[in-house]
Amino acid sequence: MAVLDRPALEESPLADLHLIARELGIDGFRRLRKAELVDAILERQGGDAAAAEAAEEKPKRRRSRRRKDADAEAEAEATTKTADEEPEEGTTDEDAEERPSRRRSRRSRSRDEARDERAEEADEKDRIVEGTVELLGNGSGFLRVSPPDPSDDDVYISAAQVRRCELVSGDVVTGPVRAPRRSERYPSLVRVDTINGRPADEVSEGTPFDELPAAFPTQRFSLGSEDATLKAIEWLTPLGRGSRVTIVGAARSGKTEALRRLAGALAGQEDLELSVVLAGARPEEITEWKRDAPGGVEPVATLTLAASPDARAGAIERALDTAKRIAARGGHAVVLIDTLAGLPAGAARRALAAARDIVDGGSLTVIATADEPVGGETTVIALDVALTSTRRFPALDLVASGTMRPELLVGEAGADAIAQARAQALG
Numbered sequence: 520m521a522v523l524d525r526p527a528l529e530e531s532p533l534a535d536l537h538l539i540a541r542e543l544g545i546d547g548f549r550r551l552r553k554a555e556l557v558d559a560i561l562e563r564q565g566g567d568a569a570a571a572e573a574a575e576e577k578p579k580r581r582r583s584r585r586r587k588d589a590d591a592e593a594e595a596e597a598t599t600k601t602a603d604e605e606p607e608e609g610t611t612d613e614d615a616e617e618r619p620s621r622r623r624s625r626r627s628r629s630r631d632e633a634r635d636e637r638a639e640e641a642d643e644k645d646r647i648v649e650g651t652v653e654l655l656g657n658g659s660g661f662l663r664v665s666p667p668d669p670s671d672d673d674v675y676i677s678a679a680q681v682r683r684c685e686l687v688s689g690d691v692v693t694g695p696v697r698a699p700r701r702s703e704r705y706p707s708l709v710r711v712d713t714i715n716g717r718p719a720d721e722v723s724e725g726t727p728f729d730e731l732p733a734a735f736p737t738q739r740f741s742l743g744s745e746d747a748t749l750k751a752i753e754w755l756t757p758l759g760r761g762s763r764v765t766i767v768g769a770a771r772s773g774k775t776e777a778l779r780r781l782a783g784a785l786a787g788q789e790d791l792e793l794s795v796v797l798a799g800a801r802p803e804e805i806t807e808w809k810r811d812a813p814g815g816v817e818p819v820a821t822l823t824l825a826a827s828p829d830a831r832a833g834a835i836e837r838a839l840d841t842a843k844r845i846a847a848r849g850g851h852a853v854v855l856i857d858t859l860a861g862l863p864a865g866a867a868r869r870a871l872a873a874a875r876d877i878v879d880g881g882s883l884t885v886i887a888t889a890d891e892p893v894g895g896e897t898t899v900i901a902l903d904v905a906l907t908s909t910r911r912f913p914a915l916d917l918v919a920s921g922t923m924r925p926e927l928l929v930g931e932a933g934a935d936a937i938a939q940a941r942a943q944a945l946g
Contacts, residue, residue, distance in 0.1 A: 522564050528557045536560065550701050647712070648674055652690040654681065656820055658837055662692055662708060675705045684711045684719050685844045691715050728843040733875035736761040736882075736897060739928040742784040748773075749780055751913035755937055756920045757928040758898045760851055761876025764886040765859070765893055768902035773914055774888040775804055775857050777902065779813045781886060782855050786814020792845050792852045796838045797821045798831035799858050824861070832866040839873045839885075846881040856887035867893050898922045917944040 528536065536556050540548035543563045548556060650662035650673070658678035664670060674696050676686070686692065693713045696706045711719040736759035742749045758764050766774045786793055795818045797805050805821045812818075820834035835856055842852035859867040871893050874885035892899050901919035906912070917940060926934040 523560070525557060525561060528560055529553075547701070550699060550703075552700075555701070646696055647693060648696050648708075649691065649693040650674060652676065652681075652686050652688055652692055654686070654688045654841060656837075658682070660686065660688075661705070671705075673705060675703075675707045677707070680708060680711060682840070684714060685722070685847070686711070686714070687841055687844045687848075687850075722848075726847075728847050731847065731875070731880065732878040733761070734878050735924045735927055736876045736884075737927045738876075738882075740785065740788070742781070744780070744784050746780055747912040748777055748914065749784055751915045752777075752781070752900055754929070754933070755915065755917060755940055756898055756900050757922050757925055757933075758884070758886070759876075759928050760882035760884055761874060762884050762886075762897050763871050763874040763895060764884070764898040764900065765871070765889045765896050766886070766900045766902065767889050767891050767919075768907075768916075769890075769904040771908065772902040772904040773907045774902060775800065777900065778855055778857050778886065778888055779808070782816050783813035785853055786816050790851050792842070792850060793855070794819045794838050794842065794852070795855045795857075796835050797857050798834050799824045799826065799861050804857070828862055828866070832862055832870075835862075835866075835870050839870060839883075842883050843873060846875075846877060846883040849881045851882045851884075853884040853886065856885065858888040859893060860888070860890045864893075868895065871895055897924075917941050 523531075523539070528539075531539075533553055533556075536553065537548060539560055540556060543560060545556075545559050545563055548559065551559060648662060648664060650664040651666040652660055653663050653666075654660040658681055660676045660681055661669070662674040662676055664672045664674070676692075680686070684692075691714070692708075692711055694711045695709045697709055699706055713719060714722045739757050739759045740753070742753045744750065744753075752758070766777050768774055782793065782795060785791060793814075793816050795808070795816055797808060797818050798820065799822060800808075802823050805818075805823065808818060809821070819838050822831050822834055838854055838856075842854050845852040854873075856870065859870060862870075867889070871885055871887065872895060874883050874897075876882045887893075899920055899922075901916040902914050903916040906914035906916075921941075922928065922937075925937055929937070
């Protein structure tokens with residue numbers, strides 16, 4: 520095969536370059552862009568340096584060289600034709616007649632392969648897929664074409680597309696895909712056409728979450744547990760859909776354990792999307808949570824207390840962004856955070872402020888541990904380290920604990936009972 524220079528290769532159709540790459544034995548040529556494919560062909564045929572030298576010569580010398588090449592090719596063609604017409608030693612006339620036929624067959628196959636490649640590229644460009652979104656911890660995700668199990672046909676969704684279209688796990692999405700590029704394993708989603716059967720533009724053009732009207736929580740979470748601490752929380756510091764909750768207390772007062780037990784109690788409830796963020800937890804607590812996840816709720820992010828405040832705030836914000844999209848579409852999300860302690864005050868307030876019960880819509884509940892109340896809570900669950908250390912449960916500090924507008928969650932009689940219990944605690 521004649522050595523082609525860069526200008527000739529760059530002017531060739533992609534299908535012709537694929538044929539050349541196949542003859543040169545270049546691996547993975549289908550995944551290369553045209554410019555990369557030209558470089559690979561030049562490198563394989565050793566013509567890159569020659570092409571660069573030819574580019575520096577005068578046009579007259581290039582024309583002369585092309586004439587020489589043409590003469591050489593004509594001479595080779597004439598020699599080949601002569602060889603075709605005259606049988607080689609040891610061959611029969613019948614063999615000599617079959618040889619041109621085989622060459623014509625090979626050329627025909629090459630044309631068919633080029634035609635098939637062009638058809639495959641067109642099909643890939645126009646291929647539309649439908650699948651179920653599964654988000655990853657870094658904000659990107661996959662379109663599972665055979666949910667819930669992963670497969671090699673799944674399609675990658677970039678984090679930018681997830682944010683732009685406000686996708687959440689479980690959304691059914693359709694859109695065109697492109698083939699994997701170099702070093703990519705999966706095809707990628709080009710754009711999102713529909714979300715749950717509706718045009719993507721309609722779904723993502725709703726009112727911004729922070730501007731949605733909010734109301735005080737009115738639907739109490741029924742924990743249904745015989746655990747002494749959970750029973751005390753349910754009746755003396757009630758919380759509901761849309762509550763803004765902090766579990767506070769000194770070190771070793773049992774804040775993380777109380778959060779784990781709440782996660783287990785809430786995990787079994789219908790219509791709730793639970794997510795857990797361990798941001799600043801002890802390494803042992805992270806290991807324990809992964810090994811024995813309460814209610815099967817795996818953390819969406821795990822950062823130890825050694826992580827920077829910015830990294831911890833970022834992990835919490837990503838989890839809350841997903842929960843906001845769920846609530847904005849009428850779902851009910853609960854985000855449990857351990858811990859807000861050590862975060863910048865502004866980041867902690869923003870995390871807690873995300874919780875709300877949307878009027879005529881969904882809800883987002885935030886339950887977080889902290890050293891002390893952040894401000895703006897609808898429920899504060901205060902734990903007493905003296906009670907915890909002496910294993911006297913429930914370890915609630917009733918005077919420091921409380922719920923705003925408890926009558927909306929437990930009725931007037933329930934609110935009166937809470938007030939009486941607090942009065943008895945005051946002695």
